Amino acid sequence: MATVPRNFRLLEELEKGEKGIGDGTISYGLSDGDDLMMSNWHGTIIGPGNTVHENRIYSLRFVCGPDYPDKPPTVAFASKVNMSGVNQTNGKVEKLACLDAWKRNYTLETILAELRREMGSPSNRKLPQPAEGSNF
Numbered sequence: 001m002a003t004v005p006r007n008f009r010l011l012e013e014l015e016k017g018e019k020g021i022g023d024g025t026i027s028y029g030l031s032d033g034d035d036l037m038m039s040n041w042h043g044t045i046i047g048p049g050n051t052v053h054e055n056r057i058y059s060l061r062f063v064c065g066p067d068y069p070d071k072p073p074t075v076a077f078a079s080k081v082n083m084s085g086v087n088q089t090n091g092k093v094e095k096l097a098c099l100d101a102w103k104r105n106y107t108l109e110t111i112l113a114e115l116r117r118e119m120g121s122p123s124n125r126k127l128p129q130p131a132e133g134s135n136f
Contacts, residue, residue, distance in 0.1 A: 006064075006066070006068060006069065007037075007038060009068075009069050010038040010064060010068070011038070013028075013107055013108055013109070014029065014030060014038065016107075016109070017029045017108070017109070021109055024046070025045065025046045025048075025116060026043065026044065026045050026046070026109065026112040026113060026116055027043065027044045027112075028041055028042065028043040028044070028062070028108045028109065028112060029041065029042060030042075031061070038064065039063055039064050039065070040061070040062070040063060040064075041061070041062040041063075041064065041073070041108060042059065042060065042061060042062070042078075043059070043060040043061075043062060043108060043111075043112050044057060044058065044059055044060070045057075045058045045060070045112055045115060045116050045119070046058075047116075047119055048116055048117075048119050048120040048125075050120075050125075051119060051120050051124075051125040051126070052125065052126055052127060052128070052129050053081075053119045053120075053124075053125075053129070056079075056129070056132060057079070058077060058079040058081055059077070059078040059079045059135075060075060060076065060077050060078060060079075060112070060115075061075070061076050061077075061078055062074070062075055062108055062111075064108075069104050069105075069106070069107075070104055071102065072098075072099045072102040072106070072111075073108070073111075074092070075092070075093040075096075075099065075111055075115075076090065076091040076092040076093060076136070077091035077093070077136060078091065078135055078136060079091075079133075079134070079135055079136075080129075080130035080131075080134040080135060080136055081129065081130070082127045082128060082129050082130060083118065083119065083124050083127065084118070084123050084124055085118070089136075090136055091136035093111075093115070096111070096114055096115065096118065097114065098110050098111060098114045099111065
């Protein structure tokens with residue numbers, strides 16, 4: 001099977017992100033439309049219901065390095081969040097199953113969906129949260 005080059009893969013992700021994903025609880029796109037290398041992305045998660053995250057909007061930053069998708073992007077919350085696996089000083093996602101066991105077919109959507117699921121997990125669903133609108 002042929003390996004899809006980085007930029008073709010990122011163009012596919014951009015197209016999918018611009019069309020909208022599922023129920024609208026996660027979204028992503030390029031941070032700068034003039035970024036020819038398609039390295040800097042932003043993402044949004046609307047917190048899951050019946051948790052302390054319900055109706056909160058979380059912003060994230062992704063950097064897809066030159067080895068993406070063979071290696072995972074760096075991911076950091078721009079919005080402050082109290083959640084396991086997230087550095088409370090800078091918002092960097094340091095532990096997440098899909099990042100820890102990265103596969104080439106994973107996407108930015110995979111990461112956002114897993115983070116949203118993690119928000120609803122028993123270890124995170126009731127953690128006290130920083131004031132809404134605060135950023136790292």
